[in-house]
Amino acid sequence: xxxxxxxxxxxxxxxxxxxxxxxxxxxxxxxxxxxxxxxxxxxxxxxxxxxxxxxxxxxxxxxxxxxxxxxxxxxxxxxxxxxxxxxxxxxxxxxxxxxxxxxxxxxxxxxxxxxxxxxxxxxxxxxxxxxxxxxxxxxxxxxxxxxxxxxxxxxxx
Amino acid sequence: xxxxxxxxxxxxxxxxxxxxxxxxxxxxxxxxxxxxxxxxxxxxxxxxxxxxxxxxxxxxxxxxxxxxxxxxxxxxxxxxxxxxxxxxxxxxxxxxxxxxxxxxxxxxxxxxxxxxxxxxxxxxxxxxxxxxxxxxxxxxxxxxxxxxxxxxxxxxx
Numbered sequence: 543x544x545x546x547x548x549x550x551x552x553x554x555x556x557x558x559x560x561x562x563x564x565x566x567x568x569x570x571x572x573x574x575x576x577x578x579x580x581x582x583x584x585x586x587x588x589x590x591x592x593x594x595x596x597x598x599x600x601x602x603x604x605x606x607x608x609x610x611x612x613x614x615x616x617x618x619x620x621x622x623x624x625x626x627x628x629x630x631x632x633x634x635x636x637x638x639x640x641x642x643x644x645x646x647x648x649x650x651x652x653x654x655x656x657x658x659x660x661x662x663x664x665x666x667x668x669x670x671x672x673x674x675x676x677x678x679x680x681x682x683x684x685x686x687x688x689x690x691x692x693x694x695x696x697x698x699x
Numbered sequence: 700x701x702x703x704x705x706x707x708x709x710x711x712x713x714x715x716x717x718x719x720x721x722x723x724x725x726x727x728x729x730x731x732x733x734x735x736x737x738x739x740x741x742x743x744x745x746x747x748x749x750x751x752x753x754x755x756x757x758x759x760x761x762x763x764x765x766x767x768x769x770x771x772x773x774x775x776x777x778x779x780x781x782x783x784x785x786x787x788x789x790x791x792x793x794x795x796x797x798x799x800x801x802x803x804x805x806x807x808x809x810x811x812x813x814x815x816x817x818x819x820x821x822x823x824x825x826x827x828x829x830x831x832x833x834x835x836x837x838x839x840x841x842x843x844x845x846x847x848x849x850x851x852x853x854x855x856x
């Protein structure tokens with residue numbers, strides 16, 4: 543399945559659904575950030591995905607990180623909520639989802655890195671190297687908010 | 700429309716949907732909390748409701764508080780997310796929603812109190828008087844989390 547992001551674009555298709563989703567900001571003991579190279583849009587991104595009926599939101603985070611990276615994490619804090627109605631994602635089955643993403647800082651507790659059908663690469667990236675990667679601006683923003691120690695409350699946007 | 704909450708009950712119906720919703724914790728200059736007496740389940744509750752396509756989550760908060768109470772608010776902070784899969788709400792049209800509620804502390808900026816089809820009463824309640832009101836335990840918990848000044852991060856549950 544391919545996915546196209548529209549961000550503040552006048553010609554974007556109208557949203558047809560809202561599915562709460564999560565991203566996880568996980569750092570290793572050297573401060574590197576866990577990223578995946580997505581198969582659906584060829585961009586680097588934080589691991590994450592959609593909430594499913596029957597699970598808590600922390601359960602979604604743990605499941606998605608495991609599925610996409612092989613690592614086990616524990617949720618520490620909610621660092622931001624991103625619900626810009628002018629950011630929509632169009633899928634090739636016709637669904638157009640309005641952004642509804644919640645970001646969580648997590649702690650690595652186990653597992654072994656491996657790729658998945660959703661992630662062609664799973665890498666620990668030094669924060670200084672982020673600029674060199676192809677990444678959606680909204681993803682860079684979530685990383686910046688999660689790593690900003692001066693913040694005392696979650697970003698609301 | 701009537702609504703029945705099931706909270707950790709073995710005989711609860713299975714969830715059929717997840718709709719992100721919000722509640723607002725608004726205090727006046729005397730520290731009283733804005734509550735509504737709901738028409739759908741006859742309980743006292745924080746104002747709030749479901750997120751709609753086309754709006755940001757802060758937009759949902761502002762709209763729902765206005766609709767249910769007549770007051771204008773500004774969102775200050777995200778104080779908790781409540782996604783217990785064992786808390787479901789059954790509506791008389793057959794929909795069974797799994798809890799997915801986000802709580803926000805807000806500031807009163809204007810408006811005039813009035814009732815609505817969803818709220819038979821709109822009242823400012825002293826925190827000491829909360830125990831005397833019929834209120835769902837999950838609502839008391841959200842108020843407690845939002846008013847706990849020792850918390851430095853949002854509750855995740």
